[in-house]
Amino acid sequence: MLKIRNLYAYYGSLPALSGVTCHVREGEIVTLIGANGAGKTTLLNAICGLVRWQGEITYSGRTPLKGRAPEDLVSLGISQVPEGRQLFAPMTVAENLELGAYHRQSRTNRGAIALDLGRVYRLFPRLQERLQQKAGTLSGGEQQMLAIARALMARPRLLLLDEPSLGLAPLVVEDILATLSQLCKEGVTILLVEQNARAALKVAHRAYVLETGRIILSGTAQDLLQDRQVTRAYLGKDYKEFTEGR
Amino acid sequence: MRQPEFEAMDREELELLQLERLQSTLTRAFRQVKFYRRQLEGLGLGLDAIRELKDISRLPFTTREDLSENYPYGLFAVPLRDIVRILSSPGTTEKPLVVGYAAQDVKLWLELLARLYTAAGVGREDIVQLILPPGLANWRRDLQAGAEYLGASVIPAATLNFAKELMVMRDYKTSVLVTTPSLARHLLTVMDRLNLSPVELSLKKALLVAAPLPGEVRQEIEAGFQIKVATAYGITEVMGPGLAFSCEFNQGVHFSEDHFYPEIIDPDTGLSVWPGELGELVITTLSTVAFPLVRFRSGDRARLLQEPCACGRTLVRLGEISGRVDAIFSVGGIKVHPDQLKLLLTEVLGGHAPSCRWQVNTEDGLEVLDIDINLDEAIFSDEVKALEGLGRRARRHLQDHLGINARITLKEVG
Numbered sequence: 001m002l003k004i005r006n007l008y009a010y011y012g013s014l015p016a017l018s019g020v021t022c023h024v025r026e027g028e029i030v031t032l033i034g035a036n037g038a039g040k041t042t043l044l045n046a047i048c049g050l051v052r053w054q055g056e057i058t059y060s061g062r063t064p065l066k067g068r069a070p071e072d073l074v075s076l077g078i079s080q081v082p083e084g085r086q087l088f089a090p091m092t093v094a095e096n097l098e099l100g101a102y103h104r105q106s107r108t109n110r111g112a113i114a115l116d117l118g119r120v121y122r123l124f125p126r127l128q129e130r131l132q133q134k135a136g137t138l139s140g141g142e143q144q145m146l147a148i149a150r151a152l153m154a155r156p157r158l159l160l161l162d163e164p165s166l167g168l169a170p171l172v173v174e175d176i177l178a179t180l181s182q183l184c185k186e187g188v189t190i191l192l193v194e195q196n197a198r199a200a201l202k203v204a205h206r207a208y209v210l211e212t213g214r215i216i217l218s219g220t221a222q223d224l225l226q227d228r229q230v231t232r233a234y235l236g237k238d239y240k241e242f243t244e245g246r
Numbered sequence: 247m248r249q250p251e252f253e254a255m256d257r258e259e260l261e262l263l264q265l266e267r268l269q270s271t272l273t274r275a276f277r278q279v280k281f282y283r284r285q286l287e288g289l290g291l292g293l294d295a296i297r298e299l300k301d302i303s304r305l306p307f308t309t310r311e312d313l314s315e316n317y318p319y320g321l322f323a324v325p326l327r328d329i330v331r332i333l334s335s336p337g338t339t340e341k342p343l344v345v346g347y348a349a350q351d352v353k354l355w356l357e358l359l360a361r362l363y364t365a366a367g368v369g370r371e372d373i374v375q376l377i378l379p380p381g382l383a384n385w386r387r388d389l390q391a392g393a394e395y396l397g398a399s400v401i402p403a404a405t406l407n408f409a410k411e412l413m414v415m416r417d418y419k420t421s422v423l424v425t426t427p428s429l430a431r432h433l434l435t436v437m438d439r440l441n442l443s444p445v446e447l448s449l450k451k452a453l454l455v456a457a458p459l460p461g462e463v464r465q466e467i468e469a470g471f472q473i474k475v476a477t478a479y480g481i482t483e484v485m486g487p488g489l490a491f492s493c494e495f496n497q498g499v500h501f502s503e504d505h506f507y508p509e510i511i512d513p514d515t516g517l518s519v520w521p522g523e524l525g526e527l528v529i530t531t532l533s534t535v536a537f538p539l540v541r542f543r544s545g546d547r548a549r550l551l552q553e554p555c556a557c558g559r560t561l562v563r564l565g566e567i568s569g570r571v572d573a574i575f576s577v578g579g580i581k582v583h584p585d586q587l588k589l590l591l592t593e594v595l596g597g598h599a600p601s602c603r604w605q606v607n608t609e610d611g612l613e614v615l616d617i618d619i620n621l622d623e624a625i626f627s628d629e630v631k632a633l634e635g636l637g638r639r640a641r642r643h644l645q646d647h648l649g650i651n652a653r654i655t656l657k658e659v660g
Binding site: 003005006018019021022023211214215216217218219223226227228229 | 259262263265266267269270273274277293294297324325327328348349350353533535
């Protein structure tokens with residue numbers, strides 16, 4: 001579904017990604033794990049056209065993503081749930097959701113959008129209870145749910161999530177991740193960036209480990225959960241470089 | 247097929263998978279193994295040099311000598327505390343080759359062995375009997391573990407005489423025999439001697455490993471036992487036994503390209519040969535963690551068969567191994583380097599390097615190494631007993647160190 005070859009991205013003159021090759025198959029949950037600054041978010045931003053990059057990204061067969069505007073990508077079926085949620089705080093839950101379907105607004109689509117709202121409420125019943133509440137007054141977990149729900153309103157085939165567990169209580173994290181599994185079963189392909197590697201590996205099918213802009217390891221989530229170096233570097237209390245000298 | 251999602255993967259997707267695994271293997275090797283870092287930096291290459299699979303030809307080779315020079319742990323890419331298995335084997339120099347495996351490497355090999363057995367038509371319901379000499383300890387251990395992992399009932403390799411092995415085979419209703427081509431031929435001669443007919447056995451298949459299997463030997467064994475023969479390719483001393491495996495069509499062995507990247511090069515120039523041409527097999531690991539090997543020179547001469555296989559697997563096939571490009575030779579599947587042999591003989595003779603000749607001969611199907619040692623002044627004794635003792639000691643020394651069956655003849659010069 002998504003194929004990335006030799007991806008390079010820079011912040012100024014600093015390389016954030018130096019030659020990343022990876023892929024996401026249809027129907028998979030793939031997670032990128034790695035320490036702060038490893039390049040995880042940059043990778044998502046590159047896919048969405050939010051940073052300049054070099055290399056090759058193809059989507060859904062052979063559609064190249066080079067040079068496409070972020071809004072084009074939404075039409076192609078790629079939605080991102082950004083880190084820190086970036087909701088429209090003064091607006092209500094309902095308004096936020098409506099904006100998620102912004103590019104689809106038209107008379108003919110009204111029925112389809114209503115249908116999607118129904119689906120979103122089924123996934124997140126709590127949002128339906130708070131439709132008129134201002135997004136900024138929701139709890140952290142609810143805000144994250146809203147951010148995902150808003151992205152779903154664009155009917156993505158590929159959902160990119162950046163640190164959905166950030167700042168949330170463990171139980172809420174479990175809820176959010178369970179929702180991702182559910183979405184995957186409903187046919188949404190998911191690329192998940194997480195610092196909470198253990199939680200991410202529990203829901204993902206496969207994972208890539210990024211370290212300073214390069215992939216150093218990949219495998220099934222189950223295998224990586226048992227990998228001793230991954231355990232030490234990303235599942236323990238303190239972050240250490242995976243390739244830390246011996 | 248055990249893993250059709252990989253074994254019959256679309257070639258384009260497979261190549262992307264290989265590229266991403268190659269790049270991450272190189273990143274790990276570069277960052278964690280000084281040897282590889284120096285090798286690349288010495289050529290002015292960075293990790294950016296590999297953007298396509300074919301760029302692999304820019305990387306330097308790794309040889310058995312490199313492994314010996316980094317004795318013992320120099321090429322390990324993970325800390326020792328993450329290593330769960332350490333293997334060593336005689337190399338081409340005085341220092342042995344030492345290879346490490348992390349837990350997930352061991353798991354990978356089990357999966358590849360299960361893939362190999364499945365392709366050979368072996369399943370849970372089978373009774374698998376291993377008849378492999380102690381000199382093939384790596385094959386023994388791995389093939390046993392792989393068959394157990396698959397869920398078959400396994401009779402591990404024992405040190406029984408061959409008549410006993412055949413009795414076990416008959417009475418325990420062995421359905422799959424795992425052995426070397428040379429031992430399989432030997433078993434046929436023993437059956438002949440015992441007047442044991444193949445119809446008395448429940449044998450359906452044989453998996454013949456550790457040595458090349460020429461077509462006529464395969465036919466002889468298939469006809470003799472009235473079974474189907476499968477084969478596999480491996481380099482157990484540095485990687486493992488499940489590198490490549492035969493399918494029901496028996497046109498070469500499918501290379502597990504999702505985990506190992508094969509190339510064929512001209513051993514003299516080091517350049518890639520034309521597709522389909524004969525040359526030296528060079529292998530790069532794509533998935534192993536503890537011991538990444540970049541462009542390891544196998545020494546085996548073979549070709550890659552690119553045409554699609556009727557079995558549906560898209561994994562490239564390796565044609566028959568038609569010998570070695572180096573001086574290493576095989577005695578019943580055990581690899582021996584001439585330098586090693588000379589070194590061991592010199593040890594027996596108290597530091598004196600003898601002039602000698604050797605040849606691998608077959609006797610009742612069994613491979614024996616015949617060594618003629620010239621009796622020069624340093625060795626000569628007029629006591630027959632002393633000379634006999636010398637021959638015996640040399641024989642035992644080779645058995646102890648290499649696990650090979652040798653026959654020593656002392657020859658008077660003149």
